[in-house]
Amino acid sequence: MIQQIVFCFRNRLCAGILFLLITSAAFSQAPPKPYGALPTATQLAWHETEMYCIIHFGVDTYTDKEWGYGDEDPALINPVDFDASQIVGAAKAGGFKGVVIVAKHHDGLCIWPTKTTEHNITKSPWKNGKGDMVREYQLACNKLGMRMGLYCSPWDRNNAQYGTPAYVKTYRAQIKELYTNYGPLFMSWHDGANGGDGYYGGTRETRKIDRTTYYGWDTTWAMIRQLQPGAAIFGDVGPDVRWVGNEEGHAGLTCWATYTPQAPDAGKKPANGYNKYWEATEGTRNGAYWMPAECDVPFRPGWFYHSSQDGQEKSPYQLLDLYYQSVGRGAALDLGISPNRKGLLDPQDVASLKSFGDLLQQIFTTNLAKAATFTASNIRGKNTLKYGPSRLIDNDRYSYWATDDSVTTPQLVIDLDKPATFNVIRLRENIKLGQRISSFTIEAYDDGQWQQIGAGTSIGANRLIRLQQNIVTARLRLSITGSGACIALSDFGLFKEPAHLVAPLISRDRNGLVSLSTSSPVGKIRYTLDGTIPTPASTAYNTPFPLPDGGLIKARSFEADNQASEVTTQSAGLSKSGWHVLAAPPIPLPIGDRNKYDNTIDDDPATLFSTLQKDTSLTGQFPQDIAIDMGKPQTIKAFTYLPRQDKRIGGIADRYIFYTSEDGLTWQKAAEGEFANIRSNPLEQLVPLTQPATARYFKFSILHVVSGNGITIAEVGVNVK
Ligand code: FUL
Secondary structure, three states, X not given: OHHHHHHXXXXXXXXXXXXXXXXXXXXXXXXXXXXXXXXXXXXXXXXXXXXXXXXXXXXXXXXXXXXXXXXXXXXXXXXXXXXXXXXXXHHHHOOOOEEEXXXXXXXXXXXXXXXXXXXXXXXXXXXXXXXXXXXXXXXXXXXXXXXXXXXXXXXXXXXXXXXXXXXXXXXXXXXXXXXXXXXXXXXXXXXXXXXXXXXXXXXXXXXXXXXXXXXXXXXXXXXHHHHOOXXXXXXXXXXXXXXXXXXXXXXXXXXXXXXXXXXXXXXXXXXXXXXXXXXXXXXXXXXXXXOOEEEEEEOOOOOOOOHHHOOOOOOHHHHHHHXXXXXXXXXXXXXXXXXXXXXXXXXXXXXXXXXXXXXXXXXXXXXXOOOOEEEEXXXXXXXXXXXXXXXXXXXXXXXXXXXXXXXXXOEEEEEEEEEEEEEEEEEEEOHHHOOOEEEEEEEEEEOOEEEEEEEEEOOOOOEEEEEEEEEEEEEEEEEEEEEOOOOEEEEEEEEXXXXXOOOOEEEEOOOOEEEEEOOOOOOEEEEEOOOOOOOOOOEEOOOOEEOOXXXXXXXXXXXXXXXXXXXXXXXEOOOOOOOEEEEOOOOOOOOHHHHOHHHHHOOOOOOOEEOOOOOOOOOOOOOEEEEEEEEEEEEEXXXXXXXXXXXXXXXXXXXXXXXXXXXXXXXXXXEEEEOOOOOXXXXXXXXXXXXXXXXXXXXXXXXXXXXXXXXXXXXXXXXXX
16 A cells, blocks of 8 residues: 555656545545634633532621621621531532632622721621631632632622722722632622612712723723633623523523623613513524523522521422523523521531432433434534544533534434433533534434424533433434534433422412412322421321411422422411402503502412503602501511512512501501612512511502512512411
């Protein structure tokens, strides 16, 4: 052979032919041209991180609030048992690969010994003012092999200069201090909340800023890129990672990593009072920027620790649902964990994280397609070694099966060595070459024919298809039904999620009757009303039971004594039977059933009372009050407000006063305050009273709304326990 080539080279013509042959072969094997917007090296590393936790701890932990006003005394902070390794270790056991530390929240208190403000951790009794929480987290991350990110809130309700250029300088000095002294950082996290009222050095006023210009983000980002080039910058609209548009932890079923923002703020379009949340939730096919979504969600209802939320951490299977809906859609999951006043994660939180981590391992360790034979309808340049489908199972996110330039809808038949039982399918693209594939179907060969078992749009960095039922087959077919260019698929996986007992659903009607049910049959449902976890010895559920005064219901399904489901927890207020609305603002535009006064007290979260005016040029007059007659005197310990649950933000209250009255004529103020973060996280709000109040009537006075020219209420309620 060598002799032949040497001989051939003697002949110039022959050499020319050989050259042509070699170059054309090389050309047909050249990698596909990148398609559309592409990720940077930092974004690629962020995609690989997939799951991280964000840690909130500060004055709010001690004042029981979600947003501090800025006037809190740093002396409040004294986490006597603070153990960064316990917290970071719990995240690691949950399968999370990094943590983002909230170094300063909106209250302005810095939990590192900063030189930029007096309002910092050195003024707390913790470690006699010598402590540095950010450093301790950094050491724990290094020890445990976890990545570290930082959140330093741009909105600062403590700083006297907030709103002026001087504060922006201080903010940049804080970033500089943090990003120089701690790291390396994988994330630079910037929340979008801003403006509004605050302490501001004692002035206690409202300060409005233009969030698009005030902070001068371009300058700050340039500084961040220089100090921490490995940090992906997260903000409502990127630049590296976008907010998904909700704080519920899920991306759209279709979710593009590319994005062309249309709304002025990601995920929001305040102009018409609606939360146009689908924009950031889904991204944009062929969008101008590579700006994948982060799905943030608190582990418990709030971002900060509140003892009233003990036992309300998400269960392992709830976390798994969120995993499929975020990581499984090419986005990342950012779970908010919150150390308690002692500086530790609650043991139940730790246990749930660990079980979730174990569950992920159990599901995703064995790829049942590992030993499969793949037959592709096309392989780029027929180069099986480089672009063949065996690249799909080599655990390398960037090696890939590619097709010739002209082939955008190829098929792949997967023959398993023996029939397998699975219920999860994983697909990934080599995103270094962009997000190319737009749609696909998956079929299983059953009973002599192909049956479709899954289909979808968007794959990107990771796509998990969780099937409703187990599939048992030895043969599958993947069809790419649409792609912007020839494909570059990097992964094909089949996994089996274990069967588990479904946890009960709890519901209570307006008369206070509690029903427990499950979506599929179980042996027995058992429940407790004293806050303890149901055991095989707890009361068995047979028929709906009355709970007129409300309380904490915990329910669990059992198959056998040693086989139990997760626990479902629900807290219920005083039953609203016999209540009626005494007085309420006029409803401008009754729209069918939507605007009945009674919707506020029907115990149905889906119905709504609204005074929003259709003509958005009209401004609303506030306060707007709604007064309720409970029919008889009650000893009120707390009020509750459930904002609208339909993903819209118009009319949601964020400043309020609750009044009580014995006769419905003279009113006493019982509580006044702010519903912090309600726009992004519209959960039921609990307003505990410092002293229980006995009254037959109460009034909910809405002083301010997050958006719109009227108020909206899904429910108001009272807790007597
Ligand atoms: C939001 C903040 O307003 C919340 O308090 C919380 O920190 C969340 C992670 O980001 O923008």
